[in-house]
Amino acid sequence: MKPMLPTTNSRSHPLRRLWLAWLSLGLGVLLMATPAMALNDAQQLVVESWRLVNQGYLDPAKFDQVHWRRLREQALEKTINSSNDAYEAIEAMLLPLEDPYTRLLRPDDYTAIKAANLGSEINGVGLQLGARAEDGQVVVIAPLEGSPAADAGVTSGTALLSVDGQSPQALGLEATAARLRGEVGSQVVVKLQPPNGSSEELTLERRSVDLRPVRTRRLRSAKHTLGYLRITQFSEGVPEQVxxxxxxxxxxxxxxxVLDLRNNSGGLVSSGLAVADAFLSGSPIVETRNRERINEAIPSAIETLYDGPMVTLVNGGTASASEILAGALQDNSRSQLLGSRTFGKGLIQTLTNLSDGSGLAVTVAGYMTPSGRDIQNQGIEPDRILDPPEPLNPGGEEDRWLHDAELWMEAQIDRDQDAQLETTEDLQLDSAEDVEFKTEQNRDDP
Structure with missing residues (x-):
């Protein structure tokens, strides 16, 4: 049967409202932050950042552990006369929280993140980074498709040991990412430790990477015609492209x-929710947990864009918003997951503009899958683990996992068609028996 593709009506998700609420709060802080003592603009930036974290951070119990108010006082005791002074003070203030995702974004870094969220090009080596839970080690979530890192064969889970001789753990997540970006044609030396291999040093040349977050094509075999939809990140325009x-x-x-979420490190949660609407009808997508430990379930819309059979590919580079989608598809029995365990980032951040053009990312919520699974630092186990080694070029001609997904999808279509045929034959048999019974009954009538 040809899948139905009705038009969906746009609507406001609670997470979208959450974003707007925190953005409004951030603006309110800017308007109301008039301290008793005269502070210069750079000092105001420190106070502004402290208040945003203080009013929004997911785990306020952490504040007592790190003496949060005292950290603000210590920051303001320093000589702060420039933006750079303020940045260093803010970074030192946030460090004791031990949350790599709550961080200051200096103006250039903030501009780069906003550009990525818009789905445009970026200049760099194409490494998407995260922090390993057990030791804080900076690791590769996934290389961007078509990037220098992907061309060099860098895989998900690889530890980043140094960038131009500097330690990523000492630099922090955002500063490490900033050092990987740069002018087209310039080079950076990275030392890497693959998950099951010895360390190696690579020289990567930065170039412009076209993000192209949505790619699609038709897959044809002797018996069936399938669709292939690859989503590499959830940027602003992705729902419409999907x-x-x-x-x-x-x-x-x-x-x-075949939906391919491999090496999709996330992006805008609102875009991930909108894509979930395309496949789920009135089903729960995710459950969020705020700082008051109040859980809120977010349902999908009633109308869908595709209601036919599907299978989803995931791997260790599937993180954050893409894990929300994968977990919703699995828990609602909408799609089986094939591949390897996902990354395990179950935290949600807001991005707020600061007064000087920099930005602040704050962890404001966690999420669980519809069945109540908290995937932070655990990931999602697929329904079927595919054999290693993992393909280095997802969606390419030599992608063995994609071939496995095709075979699985075709077998499912054959089973569905056989079941439908049996049902039709049973209905025809019942109808014939009913006619025969009525005929015999008419013969017995006087």
Whole structure:
């Protein structure tokens, strides 16, 4: 049966409201922050950042442990006359929280993140980074497709030991990412430790990387026609691009869909929720947990863009918003997951503009899958683990995992068709028996 692709109506998700609420709060802080003592602009930046974290951070119990108020006082005791002084003070103030995702974004870094969220090009080596829970080690969540890092064969889970001789653990997550970005044609030396290998040093040349977050094509075999939809990140325009891709595939009369979320490190949660709407009808997508430990379930819309059979590919580079989508598909029995365990980032951050053009990322919520699974530092176990080694070029001609997903999808279509045929034959048999019974009954009537 040809999948139905009705038009979905846009709506406001609670997480979108959460974003706006915190953004409004951030602006309110800017308007109301008039300290009793005269502070210069750079000092005001420190106070502004402290208040944003104080009013929004997911785990306020942490404040007592790190003497949060005293950290503000210590920061303001320093000589702060420039933006750079303020940045160093803010970074020192946030460090005791031991949350790599609550961080200051200096103006250039903030601009780069906003550009990535818009789905445009970035200049760098294409490494998406995260922090390992057990030791804080900076690791590769995933290389961007078509980037220098991907071309060099860097894989998910690889530890980043140094960048131009500097320790990522000492630099912090954002400063490490900043050192990997730079002018096209410039080079950076990185020392890497693959998950199951010896350390190696690579020289990577920075270039412009076209993010192209949504890619699609048709997969044809002797018996079936499938659609392939790859989403590499959830940037602002992705929901509309997914809608167009599904409409295009529907016009080609696909019988099933392979959704590929490998190496999708997340992005905008609101975009991930909108894509979930495309596949789920009135089902729970995710449950959020705020600083008051109040949980709120977020349901999908009623109308879908695609309701046909599907299977989803995941790996260790599947993180954050893409894990929200994968968990929702699995828990609602909408799609089986194939591949390897996902990264395990179950925290949500807001990004707030600061008064000087820098930004502040604050962890404000955690999330659980619809069945109540907290995946932070644990990830999601797929329904079927695919054999290693993992393909280095997802979606390419030599992608063995994609071939496995195709075979699985085709077998599922055959089973569904056989079950439908048996049901039709049973109905026909019941109808014939009913006719025969009525005929005999008419013969017995006087």
């Amino acid at each position: 809608k167009e891709a599904l409409q295009e595939l529907s016009e080609k009369e696909i019988e099933g869909l």
